[in-house]
Structure formats: C-alpha cells, structure tokens
Amino acid sequence: MPDRFDHAGNLARAGDHRAHRGAFWPPAEAHALFSLDIAAAAPPLDAQALALLDELGRLIEREWAACKASPPPSRGRFHDPAPVADLLARLAEHLPRDADRTALRLRAAAIRAGYTEEGLRTLAALDEDLMVVIGQIATWYGKQTGGLPTAFACRRDEAGAGVIGAACGQLAAVEACFRDLHTHLRLAALPAFVPTRLFFMAGEGNRHPKHIAYFLPEDEGVKRSPYKKTCYFANTHAALVERVSLAHARALLDLGGPLPGTVAALGPIPTLGVFAHEAGHFVHREGGVSFQGLNAADRWTSVVLQEAAADVFGLLALAEVLAPAAGATGEDAVAYHLAECLRYVDRGLGLFPDSDGMFLQLAWLADFGVLEIAEDGAGRAIRLSGSPDAVLAAFRALARVLADTLLAGDVERSLALARDFGPSGGLRRLAPLVARLAAHPATTIEYLQEPADAARAAVAMAS
Numbered sequence: 001m002p003d004r005f006d007h008a009g010n011l012a013r014a015g016d017h018r019a020h021r022g023a024f025w026p027p028a029e030a031h032a033l034f035s036l037d038i039a040a041a042a043p044p045l046d047a048q049a050l051a052l053l054d055e056l057g058r059l060i061e062r063e064w065a066a067c068k069a070s071p072p073p074s075r076g077r078f079h080d081p082a083p084v085a086d087l088l089a090r091l092a093e094h095l096p097r098d099a100d101r102t103a104l105r106l107r108a109a110a111i112r113a114g115y116t117e118e119g120l121r122t123l124a125a126l127d128e129d130l131m132v133v134i135g136q137i138a139t140w141y142g143k144q145t146g147g148l149p150t151a152f153a154c155r156r157d158e159a160g161a162g163v164i165g166a167a168c169g170q171l172a173a174v175e176a177c178f179r180d181l182h183t184h185l186r187l188a189a190l191p192a193f194v195p196t197r198l199f200f201m202a203g204e205g206n207r208h209p210k211h212i213a214y215f216l217p218e219d220e221g222v223k224r225s226p227y228k229k230t231c232y233f234a235n236t237h238a239a240l241v242e243r244v245s246l247a248h249a250r251a252l253l254d255l256g257g258p259l260p261g262t263v264a265a266l267g268p269i270p271t272l273g274v275f276a277h278e279a280g281h282f283v284h285r286e287g288g289v290s291f292q293g294l295n296a297a298d299r300w301t302s303v304v305l306q307e308a309a310a311d312v313f314g315l316l317a318l319a320e321v322l323a324p325a326a327g328a329t330g331e332d333a334v335a336y337h338l339a340e341c342l343r344y345v346d347r348g349l350g351l352f353p354d355s356d357g358m359f360l361q362l363a364w365l366a367d368f369g370v371l372e373i374a375e376d377g378a379g380r381a382i383r384l385s386g387s388p389d390a391v392l393a394a395f396r397a398l399a400r401v402l403a404d405t406l407l408a409g410d411v412e413r414s415l416a417l418a419r420d421f422g423p424s425g426g427l428r429r430l431a432p433l434v435a436r437l438a439a440h441p442a443t444t445i446e447y448l449q450e451p452a453d454a455a456r457a458a459v460a461m462a463s
C-alpha cells in the first residue's frame, strides 16, 4: 500500500488513477470513518420526490460504473443520458419553488444536449433554494482530471447566506487590506457564493474523501463561463472542522489561549473562511499576470502555489476584516486556519495540491520560528506553539513574497519558493508533525442518507 506522505511517489502517480474503483482514495491499509446524516438536512419534499432522488442515485451509480468501464462519449456527457434527463424532468414537477423547477429543467436539458449560453445565463441569475446538480463533475485533481458521474442535492443555508451577504459588503475593506500589504494588489469580482446544506449525494462525489464545495459550471466541465456559482456544503465542512480539524488542534496546537472547543464556538468563521479562501483566488496584481508560464513549467506546483496564495490572502482577509466584522475574533480565525492546515496535511502529500499548499504554509511558520514544534522521544510532534499575532505577521510576509513571485509571473522564483517551503523539498522541520499524523489513518466522512419513511412507502407502493 502506498504511504500517503510519500510526496515524490504519490506525485509520480498524480492524475493517473482513472482505473481506481475503490470507494476510498488514496488507497491505504486503513481509514478512520465518521458518519454524517445528511438526509437530516433534507427539506420537506413529497414522497415521490424522495423516491425519485433514490432512483437518481441508482442511475448515477450505474453511469459511474459505465464510465469506469469505458470513457464517456465526451466531457460532460453520459453514456445513457435519456433516463437521467427524464427522471430530472419528473423530479422538477415536485419541487415547491418556481426558480428551482426552472433550474432543474435547464439541468435536465443540459444532460440531454449540453449547456447553452442562454441556459447558463438563466441558471446563474436564478435564486435557487433547492439545487439538484448532475453531471460529469470534477473529482480530485491528483486522482484524475476530467469528471465522473455525480449527482447532489442541497438546500440554501439561510444563516450562511446572511453571513455571506454581510461579508460581500466588506469586500472594499478586504481589498484595502490587500493594498496595504502591497500597493499593486487588487481584488477581482467574485462569483456568487452560495452556502447550502447537502442532503443527497451519489456517484463519484459520494466516494472518499468528500468535497466541501463545487464550482459551477467549471466543475461540470464548462470552462471560462462568465456565469459562476460556488456551491458550498456548510454541513459537510462543519462536520470535518469539528471531527478532524479541531481534534488535531486540541491534540497539537498551543496558541497561548483556549482554543474553540466546537465548531459552534467558531460561529461564522468556517463559512467566512471558505469564502475568504475563494476571494484569495481573485487577488491579482494591477494589470494582471497569468499563471501560464508556471503552468507550462510545472502544473502541479502552480496549483499548489495558487492554493497556498488563496489561503494566505484568505486568512488575512478573514482575521483582519471578515471575522471582526461578523463579531468573531482574529485569534479564532488563526486557530481555525491552523486547524484546517493540520486536517489538509493529514490527507497526505503529493495527492492534493491544496494539502501541499497547507504544508508550505506550516513549513513557512516553522522555518521562521513562528511555530515551535516540540517532539517526543520517538521524533513525533507533541505540540505546535505560537502566538496568533506572530502567525499573522508571518502570513503578511508570505503574502508579499507571493505577490512578487507567483502573482508577478516570476516562474523561477515561484519554483524556488515551492522548493524551499513545499513538500517537494523534503519534510525538514515538519518531519515530526508528519510522523505524528502518519501514526493514524486519515479520517473521512461517510454520508448517511437512508431514504425517509415516506420515500420507502412510495417505493413499496410502486413495486
């Protein structure tokens, strides 16, 4: 079995797992599992709607197996689109709101014949409450590129929508914070960000590990569409933060004060943190520079640095503007971010660009003495200590370095930054942390989605 922390070995196989059919990725001798009952987040739907979702799950699993057996006719298409499209058209009849019915009919049409510009524009403008998304949806970049059949349904999270609405009102202050860091930095317009509660998942998206967000329509295989919507699963993310990130933080992190004990104690921070990370992807230098040169030189490293930059700018926006504006503290924002760094690194190295990017941030903090790593006699980390202020100061410095390397299109210095702090240059000061994480299997969520009683009754009546 491959070692999830064997960066070079894993990277050599990146994107090359098309034949992999197991439910768990990367393959490992053991996985730690916990369950999240997503069906509990389902809105009140009638029994036929629930039975149709159940049937949709079976169709998508069949399509997933067909796509594993032979590649789909083209990106975005199913082997057998008609039964899925027919079912979606029937399901649309049972949705309570007009906008949701229209959206699902458009998606049914897209399953049949692909998206049209008109369809995408209408979808982007619709204010959906209940979203059902189906397609050849992107999976993990290190697993395989392109998409695999996935269907999910989620419902807008009203509390999260309020948090994001208020945060959107702070974007001028966020941009001012970036300009303060570096006079040439700007923030581009962001796509719509929709916090939701996931209540149904089938196909590739139901394998392990789980995604906390999908970027529509890009993840559906439609590149460079001006109509973008980020669909964020607040319940999935909250469960991961509580069960994995905060558990690691409690075991390892000492920031000089009490850590948030539960995800509830973090208040709006997880939702704002993902939004801030997304805003971090839209930070650029005045005049704009593309990542083309770096992509051509080393695509994986380019994505690692882009994810690290989104995290670094995101944390600064979160700690300095968004969290305080929402009544939370910068200290809790730092605790959340470092806890998330531990969760991402725990998934392994050379497997997920964002995990490698989180490693780079922790290595930056460790190399500059901002995070002191104490270890036991066996060389395993027992404590990572630092102060939130020092962490933020170090992230400001890293943000300026990223602005003058990655964001300036300087290929050589970007590659040097990744070599000096990323996992490609070895584990170095983070070796005790990796040794500690490697002592336990990676943790992943199993979605519980038992059909509700009403759906079971409807299936029984139909058969």
Ligand SMILES: [Zn+2]
Pocket (backbone or CB within 6 Å): 277, 281, 307, 310, 354
């Ligand atoms: Zn990202």
